[in-house]
Amino acid sequence: MKKRVILIVLDSVGIGELPDADRYGDRGSHTLANTARAVGGLHLPHLAKLGLGNIDAIDGVAPVERPDGAFGKMAERAPGKDTTTGHWELAGVVLDKPFPVYPDGFPPEVMAAFEKAIGRNTLGNVAASGTEIIERLGEAHMATGAPIVYTSADSVFQIAAHEEVIPLEELYRYCQIARQILQGDHAVGRVIARPFVGVPTAFRRTTNRHDYSLKPPGRLVFDVIGEAGQEVAAVGKIYDIYAGQGFSRHVSTRSNMEGVDCTLAYMQEVEQGLIMTNLVDFDMHYGHRNDPEGYARALQDFDSRLPEILAALAPEDLLILTADHGCDPTTASTDHSREYVPVLLTGRKTPAGVNVGVRSTFADVGETVLAWLGLPPLGVGQVIEEVRHAGL
Structure with a gap:
């Protein structure tokens, strides 16, 4: 049956x-x-x-x-x-301890390794709302090409990028790099691609989000x-x-x-x-x-x-x-x-x-x-x- x-x-x-x-x-x-x-x-x-x-x-x-x-x-x-x-x-x-969180942003050793691996500087590195941070840093991102890194109260390393500045496949590659770096003591639950489109004061996130979880x-x-x-x-x-x-x-x-x-x-x-x-x-x-x-x-x-x-x-x-x-x-x-x-x-x-x-x-x-x-x-x-x- x-x-x-x-x-x-x-x-x-x-x-x-x-x-x-x-x-x-x-x-x-x-x-x-x-x-x-x-x-x-x-x-x-x-x-x-x-x-x-x-x-x-x-x-x-x-x-x-x-x-x-x-x-x-x-x-x-x-x-x-x-x-x-x-x-x-x-x-x-059933986990016996929580995933690490970063209310003050990620430590220098994490960010230095990430920026070296992707060959770009980053913006942000703060705990923030996803919609708020792209409104605040989206224009600077478009001018510099630097991806926006942020977190929340959850154990997440989020990377926001305008789809016309950093193409989706490149953003996904950055997330895979971050996932490889964020192991051991810094093994966050998820790395998340947060693509967006639009113009300053009218940015909007797209449905092309992608999550990279720990195994x-x-x-x-x-x-x-x-x-x-x-x-x-x-x-x-x-x-x-x-x-x-x-x-x-x-x-x-x-x-x-x-x-x-x-x-x-x-x-x-x-x-x-x-x-x-x-x-x-x-x-x-x-x-x-x-x-x-x-x-x-x-x-x-x-x-x-x-x-x-x-x-x-x-x-x-x-x-x-x-x-x-x-x-x-x-x-x-x-x-x-x-x-x-x-x-x-x-x-x-x-x-x-x-x-x-x-x-x-x-x-x-x-x-x-x-x-x-x-x-x-x-x-x-x-x-x-x-x-x-x-x-x-």
Whole structure:
């Protein structure tokens, strides 16, 4: 019997501060509830039917008497609140220490090695918002040809360049050089190409972003699935986050809606295994830009497509919706927030109205994926037993 799991990560859609949120400056963060409050309530009827409003109070998303599946929330066991840490934990690698961060910019030894390797000076080397720094330094970049280097509260080395000044392939080469340099004590989670276009006062980032992640330091759920002869298909930035480890096919996307389209296409092609999708617009376009109205629209746009995904599920499919961290667009910070993430599980065989509680690690998702597919566990998290029994 061929089974599949469709795992969709709603990037940054957190559901309330973790107990240690104050250590990260995130006390009071609640991406979903605060966004809902800021816009006068969210209209998410299809997510509500799956039990989203049963997890926590969200204006406009009422709890339902019997959700169409299982619901709960998960705490991140690893320290940190970045994309790589959260995604790796979902797939079975739980970090015991956070990636290095550089609130005061990268040290001279890193920048000297990078500038020597690319043969150019750089601009910036500060922690900044991506849109703000290209407005501030974009004109100087165009005049000098020097790429803009910046970071954030996350463990990232970001390189911004105008596409007409530094062509994309050259920018990507710079990122590969930076990735090679940033190892050991300076092994940041991701190096990110941040191309932009336009003219001073009217710059805009393009969809040609590319991430260069560290290779995960252990076996992933994907490795177990692939070794069993099943497929692992990645949609969006999933392939980059895991440095390509364990995937049999992948496709990049430019928007949430394209991500949904590609997920539906893979559901017509992949017969057995895992389809994993990241929908990044919530985080990239709205969370980091403190735009609750845009965040709300993006949530409602995804909710409007959810019936298509549900209709495409085969009898032996399991759909899991979750997130990797928070990014509350209503707080003063433009960075990720240390939050619980929702987990919604549904399919024709999954139990209805089951509260799976508060999970102690995101790794429970990966273990549940393996159990559903009839594969051995990694032993990192706990299988969501109510779902495992339904799939037997």
